[in-house]
Amino acid sequence: MTITVTGLNHKSAPVEVREKLAVPPEALAEELAAARDAMNVPEAVVVSTCNRVELYLSREGPAPDVADFLAKRHRIPLSDLQPHLYHHEDLAAARHLFRVTAGLDSQVLGETQIQKQVKDAYQAAHAARATGRVLNRLFQTALAVAKRVRTETGIQEKSVSMSSVAANMAAKVFSDLPRKTVLILGAGDTGRVTLEAFRDRGVERILVVNRTVEKAQELSKRAYPLETLPRVLPQADILISCIHHDGYAVDAPTVKAALHLRREEPMVLLDLGVPRNIDPEAGNLENVFLFDVDGLQGITRENLRAREVEMRACEPIIDEAARAVIRKLNEVR
């Protein structure tokens, strides 16, 4: 029995090559059937995401030419495909799958979405009766190992996207974030993405101030024109600012006046604009916490570094689990 993985990912191949091999979910069953027939293997799983396409096989006989199968199946010249492919067998294949599922091979280290993607790929193969004893055990162990990595290490603890970091900073100030009011200044893409991060944390009360009220209303029914900002600001516990403006859109006296009307209740100001929208002097006010793009990016980088450090704690878990599963599979054979 030999377990193999052949594929490419965001590190080994550009998106133009990856997209040619990509298999949509509705075509997985057909792809699996084609792989098993062409290469005469009893078990196969295809993992196809925006960042990788990998073919996992369990075989007993001689090694099939997986690269040739992929090239013919997806109509890519083998010479174009071969340089981007990687191939692992047995222990290395198991280790690779466990690392992928735990998010250690992802573009964003420690991301959790890949775990669901691997689970979906395995379940699709299982439903298509393309898996057996070997790949069933391998993929079930991969999912268990990913959970273990998540609970025993801090690899997934810290956010590594700026919008999540911004929401986390607000959550470090306010214990009851869902009950807070968020004011978003500007209705562009950056603001929208950050607003989603707050919505994910349960924030419901959202005010939008923008030059054009119609565009603001796409984000919230409570939309106001730009000139009403001094009047609306006191209602906001959190301000997300990302607007194109000459000079500062929010100056320190405006924030001070808002604080006074709020009876000095704390405010979090997230300045996502470049150049900055909020006067840095506002950050010196007593109960104001100001985060600009540089600060948030610094926190994001620090979090990524922390995840990289945590990766060292993950490798022994993965290695031990990979050895155990290969040993088990060889014993049962």
Place this chain on the structure above:
Amino acid sequence: METHASILLNAGLVGYATAILTAFTGLGAGSRRSFNAGRRLALLSALFHFILLADLGVHHTQCPVMNVFGFVLLLSVLVLLVAAASELFLEMTGLTVMTSPVAFVFAFFAAALGDAARTPPEGAATLAASVHIGVTLLSFTLFALSFVFALLYLFERGQLKQGAPLKLDFLPPLQTLYDLGHRFMGAGLLLLVLGTVSGVLLARTVPNPTPHDWRHDPKVIATMATCAAYAAAFLFHFLPSLKGRRTAWACVGAFLLLILGLWVSTLLSPLHNFR
């Protein structure tokens, strides 16, 4: 002090010191293992002191402590136990470790005082005495916790004001630290007032009071000063210009005044002057 009591006392002190060193070194190095080991060691040290107190005959019925040594050592144990309970029930990671320096300081203070002869003072074996000492003890415990919350609040606030990556990012939100500190302070103040009232009732039961009345008693003066300081700190929160950082600093100042008052009043007179 008997040998085994001395061993328990010193084992607890060394345990606290080691726990603090281990936990804070672990924090700096990002080692959860060291941090958790420090927490367990701090709890073990509190256990040593608890066993010592039980051995000395401290119990809940009638005057839980016989002298200032017992008072301060029991305070040390209570501070850590309440912190551990808060960590568990309020899900406040790291609170036990953060409180262990305060527990250590109290334990060290007790060791410095030494365990004097434990002849019960007059009027000690009464319900009034138990209530007075027990309630005062609890109030000091809550003040110690509010001090820790205030320090953590000031630390985290400073970090957030810088807009930089957070050290101690396991700390709860700023608002939580502030609210808990304020509530513990309020509860401590209430208990201190009750302790003072029960002390007044106790004083009336003491036979043959000396000419030195309570107005010149160092402990009473220290308690009044502590009460006033905490009342001011508590009320700061309700004034918009003083809530937040200034309230936290007032809480820190009030606790330092409490420590100073406890130390000075104990040096001047181990128990109340009016016997």
